[in-house]
Amino acid sequence: MKHVVDILFEAQPRLRRGDWDCAEQQAVLRNLRGKVPQPVLAHYLRALASDRNGVGLVSHGVCGECHLRVPAATAASLAGKKDIYLCENCGCYLLLLPEEASTMAESANQAPAVAHRRRGRPVAVAV
Secondary structure, three states, X not given: OOOHXXXXXXXXXXXXXXXXXXXXXXXXXXXXXXXXXHHHHHHHXXXXXXXXXXXXXXXXXXXXXOOOEOOHHHHHHHOOOOOXXXXXXXXXXXXXXXXXXXXXXXXXXXXXXXXXXXXXOEEEEOO
């Protein structure tokens, strides 16, 4: 099953074009109402109605809509696709680029870094 934010991102170009009374856009909206929870869809449609994108791509830890850095913990959580995250600045839903999702997964599988205490044995540090 596709993630909710992926569905919204795919529908975004068709909903951003022109008139909301178009038959194609009404069909897209009916499809979204069946797949996306109502509060999420309402927030998304408000963003589109105010001439903004409802979903922003995160690239190199930066929101593609407001161009401000996303907290590192949020960017790391986007790779899991378990929850839906909003940009703290512009309010759009965040979607991690597929290339970065695979990079995050690879870095999570690497061995943890080792930091040395001032005196004593080395301690494993979670990255």
